Amino acid sequence: MVGSVVIIVLTILLAVFAPLICSINGQDPYTYHLDELDKSGVPLHNSTFNHWFGVEPLTGRDLFAIVVFGARTSLLIGFGATVFALLLGSLVGVIAGFVGGKLDTFLSRSTDLVLLFPELIFMIALRSLIPDWFPRELLMILVIGAFGWGAIARVVRSQTLVLANEGFILSSRVLGAKKFYTILRHLLPNLMSTIVIFGAISIPGKIGSEAALSFLGVGISAPTPSWGRSIADAVQWINVDALYLVYPGLALFLITFAFNMLGDFLNKKYDPRRL
Amino acid sequence: MKLKYIVNKFFQMMLMLLIITFITFIIFYVLPADPALRMCGKPCTPEKLQSVKEFMQIDKSFIVQFLEFLHGIFFGRTYSSSTGGVAIVCDTPCLGYSFQESKTVTELILARIGSTFSIAIGASILAVIIGVGLGILAAKYQDKLPDKLINSFCVIGISSPAYLVGLIAVAIFGFKFAVFPSGGYVPLDQNPYEWFHHLILPWLILATITSPSYIKLTRSGLLSAFSSDYYSMARSKGLSGRKLFINHGLRNCMLEVVTLFGLNLGGLLSGAVLTETVFSMNGLGKLMIQAVGVTDISIILGCTLFSSFAILLANFMTDALYFVLDPRVVIKRA
Numbered sequence: 041m042v043g044s045v046v047i048i049v050l051t052i053l054l055a056v057f058a059p060l061i062c063s064i065n066g067q068d069p070y071t072y073h074l075d076e077l078d079k080s081g082v083p084l085h086n087s088t089f090n091h092w093f094g095v096e097p098l099t100g101r102d103l104f105a106i107v108v109f110g111a112r113t114s115l116l117i118g119f120g121a122t123v124f125a126l127l128l129g130s131l132v133g134v135i136a137g138f139v140g141g142k143l144d145t146f147l148s149r150s151t152d153l154v155l156l157f158p159e160l161i162f163m164i165a166l167r168s169l170i171p172d173w174f175p176r177e178l179l180m181i182l183v184i185g186a187f188g189w190g191a192i193a194r195v196v197r198s199q200t201l202v203l204a205n206e207g208f209i210l211s212s213r214v215l216g217a218k219k220f221y222t223i224l225r226h227l228l229p230n231l232m233s234t235i236v237i238f239g240a241i242s243i244p245g246k247i248g249s250e251a252a253l254s255f256l257g258v259g260i261s262a263p264t265p266s267w268g269r270s271i272a273d274a275v276q277w278i279n280v281d282a283l284y285l286v287y288p289g290l291a292l293f294l295i296t297f298a299f300n301m302l303g304d305f306l307n308k309k310y311d312p313r314r315l
Numbered sequence: 316m317k318l319k320y321i322v323n324k325f326f327q328m329m330l331m332l333l334i335i336t337f338i339t340f341i342i343f344y345v346l347p348a349d350p351a352l353r354m355c356g357k358p359c360t361p362e363k364l365q366s367v368k369e370f371m372q373i374d375k376s377f378i379v380q381f382l383e384f385l386h387g388i389f390f391g392r393t394y395s396s397s398t399g400g401v402a403i404v405c406d407t408p409c410l411g412y413s414f415q416e417s418k419t420v421t422e423l424i425l426a427r428i429g430s431t432f433s434i435a436i437g438a439s440i441l442a443v444i445i446g447v448g449l450g451i452l453a454a455k456y457q458d459k460l461p462d463k464l465i466n467s468f469c470v471i472g473i474s475s476p477a478y479l480v481g482l483i484a485v486a487i488f489g490f491k492f493a494v495f496p497s498g499g500y501v502p503l504d505q506n507p508y509e510w511f512h513h514l515i516l517p518w519l520i521l522a523t524i525t526s527p528s529y530i531k532l533t534r535s536g537l538l539s540a541f542s543s544d545y546y547s548m549a550r551s552k553g554l555s556g557r558k559l560f561i562n563h564g565l566r567n568c569m570l571e572v573v574t575l576f577g578l579n580l581g582g583l584l585s586g587a588v589l590t591e592t593v594f595s596m597n598g599l600g601k602l603m604i605q606a607v608g609v610t611d612i613s614i615i616l617g618c619t620l621f622s623s624f625a626i627l628l629a630n631f632m633t634d635a636l637y638f639v640l641d642p643r644v645v646i647k648r649a
Contacts, residue, residue, distance in 0.1 A: 152331075272592075
């Protein structure tokens with residue numbers, strides 16, 4: 041548990057201070073170092089004083105810088121998509137649970153639809169329609185978030201249903217408070233812990249989606265560093281040296297692992313789905 | 316009652332499919348600025364563009380286009396061109412026609428479907444075996460060493476992207492030791508042994524990665540059964556050994572395992588894109604990725620619909636299986 045928090049905090053620091061950290065040995069993830077490669081594009085050294093993790097095959101870009109800057113992409117999209125999904129999901133869940141009736145039926149069916157949607161396929165498919173000038177990071181946040189709000193909507197709805205019959209909510213309604221005011225003032229504060237915990241649980245999935253899409257070549261496009269794309273780039277060198285795969289792969293694994301441990305811990309402690 | 320439940324579920328599935336078809340159709344045929352030009356591919360001659368437009372019936376309203384498309388899925392359709400081109404017959408289920416490949420989308424999908432289905436079905440079955448097996452082990456040795464080891468395996472398994480583990484496995488077993496082929500697919504009817512040999516590694520990797528959910532379900536299901544009154548009752552009446560364990564313990568978690576199986580199979584079918592990239596197989600996912608690369612909308616649309624259908628079908632079959640395992644669901648869920 042402590043270990044996973046340390047990993048998460050370190051990764052966040054790495055992402056925030058990426059330019060600073062890479063400036064220690066004067067590297068960035070964009071510059072080509074062709075002098076570090078032999079004629080067929082294979083790096084001459086695995087690790088040097090200047091390039092701690094060595095360089096990428098073919099381009100000679102610094103692998104350490106790519107991994108460090110990759111944390112930026114990964115966390116930005118992971119957090120961004122999670123927040124977007126939480127907003128959408130909470131909105132749908134609260135309205136469905138609080139308003140009820142036909143609107144609830146409609147929203148609940150829509151939630152079912154989103155949960156059943158083959159999201160990976162759709163995310164890939166959408167790529168062919170979005171023009172190239174659209175910022176990739178924003179697109180990924182929107183797409184991953186838009187397909188990922190189903191579960192939170194269900195949880196929030198069921199919890200709203202329970203809370204809506206509690207004394208303090210009923211009193212507020214009886215005293216003449218508007219629905220909107222009651223939701224904002226009395227319902228949301230009580231849902232907050234659930235929403236936050238659910239957010240922590242769903243971050244690794246969102247990070248994984250970004251990596252998977254970038255791995256397939258339909259996510260973040262070059263030269264913005266992304267662990268998923270670095271893994272894909274390493275594939276063609278896999279029988280030369282699997283090391284190019286290890287650094288971005290390990291980074292992706294560690295952050296997912298840390299968030300999963302944290303989520304597991306939070307889940308055991310305050311299970312939002314126990315209601 | 317039983318029939319009503321299944322029929323009900325079936326109509327729910329069909330409705331869902333209709334909605335998905337409608338949404339996909341809007342996304343691909345209506346939203347793009349010039350769908351015909353996108354369909355046409357490169358190089359796009361004016362004559363070709365003209366026949367694309369006629370095939371799509373672009374001059375007709377959107378609803379007509381959609382209904383024609385639906386009609387094609389159920390009854391097939393014939394694309395004809397007034398500019399002297401040959402009419403193309405697209406049999407049921409017609410999911411469109413790719414101008415870039417000069418084939419119907421259904422043909423293209425059918426040609427690739429073998430590897431995708433082989434991987435998904437094999438891996439999901441193996442995942443149940445591994446998952447339930449380890450889950451039983453973990454429950455039997457609750458809080459002892461085997462349980463703890465299995466639990467760590469679960470956390471690691473959940474955190475590892477399947478494609479990453481797959482790549483590492485290919486690097487080790489495919490290239491370094493060359494025990495397994497590093498990729499590719501041989502159809503079952505061509506050479507059963509090679510089919511199996513090429514699929515072992517993908518199956519094992521995917522099953523291992525997806526097994527943690529089964530382990531957790533089986534473990535918690537068994538533990539709650541062990542501490543239940545009916546279990547103690549059966550035991551105090553003298554039942555013991557395998558019969559007690561299977562009928563009163565394992566059966567308690569089978570419903571959830573089946574649910575998960577349906578979801579998992581669907582997930583593996585749509586996740587095939589990743590697996591096929593890793594193990595260099597030329598399946599449905601690869602077809603789709605290639606189509607995205609050249610913006611072949613017909614193929615993308617067809618693959619999306621086909622995958623959605625496969626996933627919904629997997630879910631439907633799960634729902635139908637519920638009844639066999641626990642007739643109570645009919646009353647609760649119908």
